[in-house]
């Protein structure tokens with residue numbers, strides 16, 4: 001019989017926050033949603049301008065929709081330190097780009113979940129938006145942008161492909177035209193959803 005080994009329960013690794021450069025420091029569980037309070041692991045105290053060490057000014061919060069656990073949307077409330085350089089006066093905040101792109105409302109983990117949900121599980125954008133706890137528009141914009149970035153603009157996306165078959169269907173009808181998802185199952189050597197060849201195209 002296979003002997004499973006167990007590590008101590010850990011919210012940071014269970015929610016895959018370590019991959020985002022975050023660490024869970026608190027949780028608030030409600031019947032219809034969960035909020036995980038996080039801190040940024042890397043201190044990031046060095047001035048971008050002159051390299052001097054900054055002085056901690058205060059802390060701000062950044063809310064990010066994360067992948068849901070069960071049917072409960074999970075929000076990350078990230079505590080972000082703001083520094084001021086004692087030498088040149090420049091101010092900056094801790095780098096959170098590992099957790100989410102600048103100005104994004106959805107974590108990279110949430111984006112990966114959303115993209116996988118659309119392509120692999122054939123979820124609707126409405127279902128994905130509900131899972132993330134964000135608006136349809138926010139989910140749709142983020143999925144299209146991430147799809148383009150990760151798949152269409154990735155020059156290595158055809159590596160290992162031996163055969164490609166296309167299964168295109170209308171994803172959404174709009175007043176301005178239809179949006180299509182073209183899924184191409186292929187002899188891909190990649191892993192996960194990146195191992196799929198698929199293209200997102202907005203027909204204007």
Ligand SMILES: [Zn+2]
Pocket residue numbers: 047048049050051052085086087088089090
């Ligand atoms: Zn400075």
